[in-house]
Amino acid sequence: MTSTEHEDHSAAHGYMSDKDEYLKRLRRIEGQARGLQRMVEDEKYCIDILTQVSAMTKALQAVGLGLLEDHLSHCVVDAARSGDDEATATKLKEATDAIARFTRS
Numbered sequence: 749m750t751s752t753e754h755e756d757h758s759a760a761h762g763y764m765s766d767k768d769e770y771l772k773r774l775r776r777i778e779g780q781a782r783g784l785q786r787m788v789e790d791e792k793y794c795i796d797i798l799t800q801v802s803a804m805t806k807a808l809q810a811v812g813l814g815l816l817e818d819h820l821s822h823c824v825v826d827a828a829r830s831g832d833d834e835a836t837a838t839k840l841k842e843a844t845d846a847i848a849r850f851t852r853s
Contacts, residue, residue, distance in 0.1 A: 761818075761822070761823070763814070763815055763818040763819075763822075766814070766818065770811060770814070770815070773807065773810070773811050774811065776807065777804060777807050777808060777811070780800065780803065780804040780807065781804065783800065784797060784800055784801065784804065787800065809850075812850055813850075816843070816846055816847065816850065819839075819842070819843055819846070820843055823839050823842075824836070824839040824840060824843055827839040
């Protein structure tokens with residue numbers, strides 16, 4: 749599914765109550781990425797760079813897990829409460845597909 753196919757979903761996405769926190773974390777990750785670029789440019793020791801890559805990866809995983817939790821507790825639960833079996837199945841499929849992508853990375 750493309751991002752445009754997701755545009756007609758409710759404007760109140762599950763992560764909206766934590767939007768500012770997610771943005772803060774993503775900006776921190778962006779800073780980590782710039783720091784990694786500087787480390788490579790400055791020819792820092794490879795193990796030090798790998799340590800920072802690991803930290804950045806963990807930070808991204810934390811954001812992903814939070815978004816997944818928000819999707820399950822908001823989007824999937826709301827679909828189930830609506831009684832719309834097709835919507836519930838769609839939201840569950842989205843969640844299981846996201847989990848599969850997440851565990852492959």
